[in-house]
Amino acid sequence: MNFKVTPNNLTRLEKIFGEAKYELRFEKGTFNSGYCVLEHKKVVVVNKFLNLEGRINTLLDILGGMDLDETMLSPESLKLYKQVLENRNAPDAEDNTEEKSPSPEQPSEN
Template sequence: MPNTQHSLDKLETLLKDLGYKVRYEKGNFKTAACVLEHSRVVVVNRFSNIETKIGSLVGILREVPAADAALGEKQRQFLQSIKQTRLTI
């Protein structure tokens, strides 16, 4: 996956379609996903570079349980390709 804004946008859209809210915040922390009072949130460090943001979102997508029923065919294939490939930087 190329380290471009388009790739980052695709990952954000996939997370949103899986029911996660993606937030960009500033601070001294690593990007992570969590559940807060039954709402799923992914918090991304605003100051991270694009490679780090993409790598973090791919890592989160590999770990989260995916309800494939809510996804379209293209997004289901995209998610499957993320879960099957290893990211090398």
């Protein structure tokens, strides 16, 4: 997903979690993936030591794997959330096309 790394975009992603009634917390912890999601308590904890780009990428990753109630989101947040979901599988499709493309022929050594 072509998502610019700006503080405003981080705020837009945080807003989606708030509208979906998830508590988003940036705290210190030992996270293998940089975050922890507690579905039953609706809490998302993100490593506070991540830089801006790391925070945005982590939130995009989390949103891509969640099924949120879209009726709770504002039109702006819903649009962004749908973009995240649409682009979630885009890298997989690109990887498959790269694997299927024929490799260039190697010059023969005579």
